Amino acid sequence: MPVTSDPRLLPVIRRAIAAQERLRQRCIREKALIADPLRTVGGVDVSYDEKRAFAAAVVLGFPDLEPCCHAGAVKKAVFPYIPGLLAFREAPPVLAAMRSLAVMPDLLFVNGHGYAHPRRFGLASHVGVLLDIPAVGIARRPLIGTAGNPANESGAHAPILDHDDVIGMAVRSSIHCRPVCVSAGHRVDLATAVMVTLAATVPGRRLPEPLRIADALSKKMRRDSTK
DNA sequence: GCGACAG
DNA sequence: ATCTTGTCGC
Numbered sequence: 001m002p003v004t005s006d007p008r009l010l011p012v013i014r015r016a017i018a019a020q021e022r023l024r025q026r027c028i029r030e031k032a033l034i035a036d037p038l039r040t041v042g043g044v045d046v047s048y049d050e051k052r053a054f055a056a057a058v059v060l061g062f063p064d065l066e067p068c069c070h071a072g073a074v075k076k077a078v079f080p081y082i083p084g085l086l087a088f089r090e091a092p093p094v095l096a097a098m099r100s101l102a103v104m105p106d107l108l109f110v111n112g113h114g115y116a117h118p119r120r121f122g123l124a125s126h127v128g129v130l131l132d133i134p135a136v137g138i139a140r141r142p143l144i145g146t147a148g149n150p151a152n153e154s155g156a157h158a159p160i161l162d163h164d165d166v167i168g169m170a171v172r173s174s175i176h177c178r179p180v181c182v183s184a185g186h187r188v189d190l191a192t193a194v195m196v197t198l199a200a201t202v203p204g205r206r207l208p209e210p211l212r213i214a215d216a217l218s219k220k221m222r223r224d225s226t227k
Numbered sequence: 228g229c230g231a232c233a234g
Numbered sequence: 235a236t237c238t239t240g241t242c243g244c
Contacts, residue, residue, distance in 0.1 A: 046234070048235050081235075083232040090234065112233050122233070143233045176244070181233085204244095 042105030043210025056217035114185030116168035128186025135185030
């Protein structure tokens with residue numbers, strides 16, 4: 001059943017992993033490369049119908065989280081979903097939406113992992129490198145590694161470990177909310193990623209505000225396209 | 228060998 | 235991701 005078992009995809013997968021490795025060598029994750037002060041934060045998310053990808057990008061002020069601008073893009077979904085190669089499916093629509101924004105955010109939240117990836121280069125890193133902006137990966141559950149259980153308090157966190165490597169952090173952004181997986185994408189370190197994630201999350205919500213809004217917008221784009 | 232596997 | 239109602243809990 002998994003699409004990855006199709007032997008015709010093996011060459012495609014091989015080429016994608018090679019391209020991923022080339023991009024990874026351009027990836028840097030240092031706290032110093034984040035804007036200071038941080039004035040805007042962005043978010044991107046993608047929804048799908050049978051054949052198309054609907055990407056929505058938003059920019060909010062920081063730390064007030066007031067709406068600044070947003071944009072969308074629709075593209076044919078070509079690359080299949082393969083765990084570990086999500087970027088080859090989602091980066092094209094995401095980049096198109098980001099490039100139609102009136103202003104680029106100082107930091108971008110991406111729906112998917114960054115460093116917490118089998119080859120340490122998930123969608124968030126991929127997008128961050130190609131746009132050359134600081135990027136943070138936010139995922140609902142780990143792809144690899146094992147995460148501890150953060151205490152049931154807002155801001156509690158526990159490392160996500162792959163053997164001895166701390167690849168990300170399970171973060172309880174609000175009390176009674178299931179933790180989200182935070183990892184460094186591009187031009188940010190893990191500690192900074194966690195702090196900004198908490199600062200961009202409205203009390204009581206699970207995901208940072210830019211991602212919530214982008215999620216709603218992309219789903220609205222999909223709905224409106226069928227009418 | 229079998230299963231698991233971001234969106 | 236998407237298909238889907240009601241329902242349990244703060």
